[in-house]
Amino acid sequence: MSGVLAVAADDPLTSVMAVIQVVLEYVGTMAFAISGAVAAGRKRMDLVGVVVLACLVAVGGGTLRDVLLGNFPVFWVRNPTYLLVAALTALAVIPLTRTRALDVLQRLHIVQVSDAAGMAVFVVTGTNVALAAGANEISAAIIGVISGVGGGIVRDILANEVPDVLRGGQFYATAALIGAGVYVALLALDADPLIVFWIPIAIILLIRLASLRFGWGVPTFAYEDRG
Amino acid sequence: MSGVLAVAADDPLTSVMAVIQVVLEYVGTMAFAISGAVAAGRKRMDLVGVVVLACLVAVGGGTLRDVLLGNFPVFWVRNPTYLLVAALTALAVIPLTRTRALDVLQRLHIVQVSDAAGMAVFVVTGTNVALAAGANEISAAIIGVISGVGGGIVRDILANEVPDVLRGGQFYATAALIGAGVYVALLALDADPLIVFWIPIAIILLIRLASLRFGWGVPTFAYEDRG
Amino acid sequence: MSGVLAVAADDPLTSVMAVIQVVLEYVGTMAFAISGAVAAGRKRMDLVGVVVLACLVAVGGGTLRDVLLGNFPVFWVRNPTYLLVAALTALAVIPLTRTRALDVLQRLHIVQVSDAAGMAVFVVTGTNVALAAGANEISAAIIGVISGVGGGIVRDILANEVPDVLRGGQFYATAALIGAGVYVALLALDADPLIVFWIPIAIILLIRLASLRFGWGVPTFAYEDRG
Secondary structure, rough: OOOOOOOOOOOOHHHHHHHHHHHHHHHHHHHHHHHHHHHHHHOOOEEEHHHHHHHHHHHHHHHHHHHOOOOOHHHHHHOOOHHHHHHHHHHHHHHHHHOOOHHHHOOOOOOHHHHHHHHHHHHHHHHHHHHHOOOHHHHHHHHHHHHHHHHHHHHHHHHOOOOOOHHOEEEOOOHHHHHHHHHHHHHOOOOHHHHHHHHHHHHHHHHHHHHHHHOOOOOOOOOOOOO | OOOOOOOOOOOOOHHHHHHHHHHHHHHHHHHHHHHHHHHHOOOOOOOOHHHHHHHHHHHHHHHHHHHHOOOOOOOHHHHOOHHHHHHHHEEEEEHHHHHOOOHHHOOHHHHHHHHHHHHHHHHHHHHHHHOOOOOOOOHHHHHOOOOHHHHHHHHHHHHOOOHHHHHHOEOOHHHHHHHHHHHHHHHHOOOOOOHHHHHHHHHHHHHHHHHHHHHEEEOOOOOOOOO | OOOOOOOOOOOOOHHHHHHHHHHHHHHHHHHHHHHHHHHHHHHEEHHHHHHHHHHHHHHHHHHHHHHOOOOOOOOOHHOOOHHHHHHHHHHHHHHOOOOOOOOHHOOHHHHHHHHHHHHHHHHHHHHHHHHHOOHHHHHHHHHHHHHHHHHOOOEEEEEEEOOOHHHOOOOHHHHHHHHHHHHHHHOOOOOOOHHHHHEEEEEEHHHHHHHHHHEEEEEEOOOOOOO
16 A cells, blocks of 8 residues: 555455445534534525525535645535535425424434534545645645535624634634544554554544534634724 | 436527527526626725626536535636626626616516526526536535525625625525526436426526516524523 | 746746745635634534635635536645645634734734735645646636635635625725736737736735725725615
8 A cells, every 4th residue: 555545345244344434424524514504594595595505505615625735526516426425415494494303413423423424524535635645744634624614614704793603613624634633543553454444434424423522722822902 | 317417509489598598598697797797886895896796606516516526627617707797797797887777687587687697597407517517416416505605695795785685585595406406307307308307497587577477585693692 | 939938947036936825825725724724613612613614715715616617636635735724723723822922913903914925825825736738718717716816715605704805895806806817918028927926916916915005995885875
């Protein structure tokens, strides 16, 4: 292995994990789309806004990754499946809000946990895409973080809000950066591919859930102009 | 014809239509620039803001199209004519507002109709550029919509507003998507090139004008966080 | 010389100026990062926001330049040094604000002058990169302006403000455009490389400092919708 993860698909454990990876990507895409649709609803957007915001959260990070690296056309132009999943999820959110099912999902933190799982997978696969494109370790980890959190930033810009990931004081981008760093380090150590891939995802998920559960996070910085 | 429109320029009707296409592109560019200059004026920007916003509406959608597809350098770097037309239009708007001419233009809906015509042309040509770059039908239609409405979204982001196209409840992006879909379908049916090109433009224009005239549009979605 | 500046590094004056160029680039990067960190502090962002905003101001303009031209991967993926300098500067700003050192720096206009110097260098090098990528003179000058002022625009978008460069009424983007135009003109005149490079930088700096000192600038445009 020369710096980039290549998964051999011929042993059963690897196959199972590959399926889990795809499942997490779709679960994450749906969670991202829900957060976009909810943000659109908070701003009383129309159906176009609901679908556009959902799609932007779902594919925004990966689009930024591909643009910064020069992978063209960007991934969803090559394969619009994730975009369609995000659009359908967004349209499904609207009747869900009428039945209070969305409130139940949120009270059980199912959306937040799915969001964390998807973000974790996108960070690791994004870092991997960057390494495959020839990026150095530091840049690849940064591209991985952008892949995971960029969509949420684009959502908040279109909703005319300061991006939550920059202000919320939670472990989110920080968890992503730690996970990307661990991924790059494990790759350099030539560890087993399954460990290389899943340990960073587990770390991101744990940090993120601990932040949600215990309120851990990063300090905020307030600055007032003086005389 | 293999999926992409190629217009033969040797019969008179085709030549006339090609001229009309270019006229609509410039009319649309000027209408887009006016909307940018007006948005800058509402936010009391300076001359730099007026010119920048006008240029961003005029070339923003095409720039996003080229970036997502990987057409580099983007079109206005290769040929800055549209950018110069947009900048000059923006500077012309300022004395126009002093003479109330702009109000007359707006009361007669000339700016809105020109905007719709330009948007319609940009959607179809954008879809065509995407197909020529190898995109599949679904992605090409989405790229076409982005080509037509992306500039207005960038304008509203810089004016620090929720993009009107996501919240206005009018048929705008929806009209664009229907037109792009009809264009892709007509291409697949191997219809006459003039029909393939102009029917979608007419459909977008009709839906858009009906939305303006009769108030037709898409429903809005309001969501309040509960407990 | 055929349109693009190529500096020969074998005479002492050229070597000294090359060192000054690098110094100005780092001074400018630090000034840009400070403006990002301060903007984050005004919005009470967390440490993630402080670092992200600082990095976006520092590398945002060059990233837009590379994306519009098609230079991939973008410069900071190839070499993350500027990104690391920006991040460290941002983290250093926080204790500085506790000691009022930042206020002293600002009262002595050291941050504003450093910002102007960095902007001037980025405009000229950005124009040069565009010419090297084959852009015509007009497009190259525009790309140069975007290289210099794009980062500040991205900062203000993420801080949920109308970009200051579009509204402040100061000579900033205007100074950049004049400098880029002079650079392109001097290149066409086949002037001495040192003159070609440094005269535009001096002009941008002078216009910018005159604007700060004497309040010179561009008029603003206010537009109210009427009946």
